[in-house]
Amino acid sequence: MNGHSAHSPAPSLAFRVLGPLEVDGSDGVQLDVGGGKPATVLALLLLHRNAWVSTEQLVDAVWAGLDVPASAQNNLKTYVWQLRRALPDDRIESRPGAYRVRVESGELDADVASALCDEARALVSRGAAAEAVAVVQQALELWRGRPYDGLTDDAASAVDRLTELHRSLREDLADAHLALGRPSEAIAVLRVLTDEEPLRELAWSRLMAAYRQVGRRHDALAAFQRARTALVRDLGIEPGHELAALHQEILNEDAPRPVVAPVSSNLPPRLTTFVGRAPELHALRGATGVVTIDGMPGIGKTAFAVEAAALSGHEVQQYVDVRTAAVAPTGVGLLILDNVEHADQVQPLLPNNPEALVLVLSRARLAGLDRTTAITLAPLAPAEARELADVPQILAAAGGHPGAIRHLVERLRNRQPWTVTRLTAQLEHQSGRCQALADLLTRFDPAYQALPTPAANLYRRCSPLTHFDLTQAAHLAAVPPNQVEPLIDHLLDLNLLSEPAPGLFTLLPIARDHAHHLHHSTTSQPKPELVA
Template identity: 40%
Template sequence: MVLFQVLGPLEVRGHDGLVCRLGGGKPVAVLAALLVEPDAWIAVDRLIAATWPEPGAPASAEANLKTYVWRLRRLLPRHEDGARIESRPGAYRLRVAPGELDAHCAAEAAESARHALAAGAAETAFALATEALGHWCGRPFEGLDLDLGDTVARLDDLRRELWACLAEAQLELGRTADAVTTLRSLTADDPLREDAWARLVRAWHALGRPAQALAAYHEARRVLAAELGVRPGPELAEALRAMHCGARPAERPPRRELPRDTPLFTGRARELELLDRACTGNPRVAVVTGPAGAGKTALAVHAAHRLAARFPDGQFSVALHAAGSPVPVATVLARLLHGIGIPPALVPADADERAALWRSELAFRRVLLLFDDVADPAQVEPLLPATGPSAALITGRSETLHVDGAVRVRLGPMTPAEAAALYRAAAGERGAVADEPVVAATVRRCHGLPAALREAAATAGTPPIAPLWTIRRREPGKVA
């Protein structure tokens, strides 16, 4: 029968067998100090230091200590082999039989639960861990303002170890929802315990809650970085990988955001081959630059449509508007995270946190990204995949747009043959019957730029607009 309860407010069973909560006072301090090391001889000096933690114990401390021990002997039942509190010159000890101290009972149950788990006896481990945790009714030695060394910390660790055993047993028994509750308590109490975070990620995913699993991973990553300055270790990283690679619950279809492909796209065979190779290499990023009207966007969109089948997890297109009001990186990241299914409530407020979450998502997905009209590398770097099979196509006018490791495609005027073919295709029937000299002159006038060629093709054969001064001013009552 448990006689001493220290896993919460200190309680004992008296001679009458009734539980007595002792509260505060010097006798309780003496008893607590003796219970820290039951069955061990504790020097009088240590007991005095524990009983009077304030600077300077009174001169009568040793005499007072004898009085407090006498009171405790009157309160406590005798030990089965004699006196409960024994004394010898300069020391005292409190004798505790097996099963009489709740902390000892909990430690023994924890050891048995670990052995049961190792033996595959999850049901037994669950029962033992549950029984042991039932001894706690608060913080060890709660309410006592005493210096008990590392005793309280050790008992807190024991409780966390029991939580971990319980959660593992719950997972083995298929009680996944209960395991989530246990692991959330454990990670809240000990946020630096990486193995608990890893189990929580797995448990949320097993419940079909990938968003919560991902949120748990990133909360663990944030805590580890902030408190220890380290990245997630192998166990947590493996939990994330298993979540992405394992069977996932039904989700909404991947996003398909690519703009409409340019009708009658013509030429640029060499550039298209470069982009194809870039998006299958490493780091799978390509940058297309060139002057206005060179067809950068049209080329990137056409290349993206050719590549789309290789990226089944989605294709995203984002106009960053370098020429107007550039879109903030944090805004783009929020939109992309929403697009892959992260609930708005789980998108971090901090831009760096959003970028980290985005990179983590891309690490195990095959996603194609098209970033159009980029001003400078700083605008696009946080949006790019760091590892994994995803790829990005970037367009921009600036020749200084440089992304480390990216394949660069400098887009200039089309060759005369390509420009002529584009003009004839865009002009339709009028282009098919146009004289070679007329087409050649149009190509020269448009400097081989696709945008100008398409505009010229759209107006080919259109009667010119009469000058304003040739239009008669209507007079009232007359029909023009």
Template identity: 40%
Template sequence: MFRVLGPLEVHSPGGDRVELGARKPTALLTTLLLQANAWVSAERLIAAIWPERDAPQSADRNLKTYVWRIRKVLPGRVESRHGAYRIVVAKGELDTDVFRDLVAQADREHGQSAVDIYTRALVLWRGTPFEEVTTDEAFAAASRLGELRRHAQESLARSLIASGRRAEAITLLRGLTADEPLRESTWASLVLALHADGRRAEALACYQQARTVLVDELGVEPGAELAAAQQQVLTGAPVLTAVNTLPRDLPDFVGRDRELPALLAACTDRRLVLVTGMAGVGKTALAVHVAHRLAESYPDGRLFVSLRDNGVPVGAAEALRRLLVSLGVAPRDVPDALADRVARWRAALSGRRVLVVLDDAEDESEVLPLLPGGEGCGVVVTGNVAIDGAAIVPLKLMPDRDATDLFTAIAGPRDPSAVLDVVHSCGNLPLAIRVAAARLIQRPLWTVSDLADRLRDPHGRDEELHRNGRSVRARFEPAYHRLPPAHRRLFDLLASAPERIDAPTAAALAHVRRPEAARMLDRLADEHLLTESAPGRFTMHPLVRDLARVTVSPEVVPLRGAS
């Protein structure tokens, strides 16, 4: 183990300390560790060993002697080529690498888990990194590590608050503000820690102390983060402490090689992103998967709220109540009026970097009150809703390869041709594939071919594709019931239509004019009950067609009108 986060120390695999001897070999080893596993020129090494004066004429010979001494105590570690040397360091052997990895891991956690990992990272520090070397390169590396250390300390404080250990967080932050009184982010964290501990007067006094330091030393007023912390105290808004209410990420998430990077990029470039697509196509799964991936970009929290309870809209007011409670607002303190809830919600997120996932939206009136007011937050909305200024990531059916991979990820390796039959009977719809794979697991005596046979028949398919007492087919019913009566009538008639549908076909079925039929088909496509395969040409997903067969009744007759 090589320890450079303080005076250089080297320990053997058994834990014994390796004695390095004189200062110059130590400076040589430190310089090599600055660029572990990379070649370092002899000129740079000589400049690091003799920084205050010109190197002696014997510098090259002395350098070889120092390399020999290091090789003697660290056999097999230092390699050489003409005019350069490098030290070989395995993963986990250099404390700077371990520190960076632990901080990155802690950034993805929250609560007590984050506290434990940040603590493990910070105890690696024993002093100034690379202190044996005074080169610009060493100073720059030490500065970068110091900045990461301060990030870890402030993040540890926030995690302590989230774990209910506010007194420890306040003690830590007071020490940090004393060490670096011009660092506004630390003052802001201390103000919020005092506020979270119910010490409002002390929090405001802390803000005034920070303001005095900044004005006296730099001649500037507090920046946005510190000002937002003061405002949060004044308004009584709750302290946001890296809350994570995301559902678990699916362990068998597969595919989406195009949509996944598109959504990640959209969340980076825009603050509002819509994930659209037909019911069961995996909008929620993708949004949650991406939200977990974006933990480092949104360190202050990741929140999830469903805008539907069993298909029934919860309403913006109730969604805001749930979000505020998840941030720590006592239920009795949630305002009654929608406008007051919106104001409280936006004040709580001011100056923070939080990602909010709004699931299953159908109308912009459900979404607009839930949008944060600041620029640091991101919002991912799933559902087929139009919102001005939002980036859109459309989600399509899975290609065969991804669909079969999903099935086998759940059900295990199976006969490939039979698996392909199953996913085709499911119309390559992820939800249906998941339900079918689970059904096979529930029936261990079945083969995949048995399942495929059951799914070929539309009536049998509906019986097999049930989850929690609800059929996959039923997921399309809300879209069907949103249609006007004339559109529902056309949808019913399409149950017996050819595979490919266009305006002339629809007009003949419904006995309406072609322009009207074209508009009706567009509306069905907007509701994802049809898929536009080419301009003006549509197809109906097999499970959607199953719904049309069920909704059609003997009373359905062609609509009157001219053809």
């Protein structure tokens, strides 16, 4: 056909070159473009998309390293004919001595990955690290193997560029995790990258910074030594200025002071399986005054407070359940006030000691306290959750909720293998999860029972939705749109709901299962405690 002929609008295709060549049609179904030599022709045309590629260049690529047969030009025409039959809308154009493939914007995965990388970096620069993580992960999912697999010398520069892009995306992912206070996630990414690319100093410096952020000074220094060993051994050079300067900074930092065991303490036992929360624990180093710690039931507030107390060095430590407290403790250096519902319960129990640290634990965000710090405990990051369990069904069902993970692990303890298989299979369905987590879900009941009817309606009815906005929330709560935001805020303050993006809401893990159970058990029935 003539390369200058008019074209009708083309259906959207997906050309995949970040691995073995694949082409998907507009319906998402993979097209059969063949393999071998026809695939090599299409791969080279995609490498030079929307540009003319000479038949001589195509022949050289198809028979790379082989004797070129006398019939090569005719064979090439056959391969192009086969590709034209597989691709819609005359995507392969020709003129004397050359061919080209027409690729629309967004159709080639290599271009999409590059655009997503730019988008992620722009998001990080604007402080939108959570959105950047999602964008980078979307880009990384495009990789299925070596770019332009099957091409040799022709694709060398493109392969190098895309391989570097893949490395940069993983470094960007680590940066975004660090910006979100998820150093464990960043460390998991960077350890893989430094294992694969031991001469990449930028990855080593990020790994050292991540270890430093969670207080793992010895790991940061060990990472520098591994980097230096690789650089000296393979390149004969010392680490560059940035890596060496970071190493020196960490060396110059004061070593952590030994933690002194408390002389007097009635605290609950410290969890031997405590994981995560490194940024939050770091925030409490040397802290004094009132610190509020809130989070949903079972998220680990008490375990976190006990861990913080163990690291605090205070000699006199006291635990008080405010539901039973009668008198204020005296002479304490660290005080944990648990099960607090409102600020009035705290004031009479505060010690008259400006150096004391008071940890106030509540399921809801508290107002009306003169505090130095407020900490909200979110679900564990995936890498942290995997330290508690290695069963995929448990991790998926719990969604990072440590109480749920421990509950489900205990449920499977000392079971026969076939019983474990049956019980974990139940977790893949919401009704099965609700049954397995019944004891934990009852701890959400008091918060639900205290909700006003519109907020209770919203909580139950949003459980089938992955996300919802204010308009949907008003409909679910059966209130006018101008009255729905206070209900949303109430659920946010109770740590039942999150707002992952502006104006977009979702129930938190386990809270969704609780709301689902209520939705199906109380459909069309008012809450008994709210009936006049």
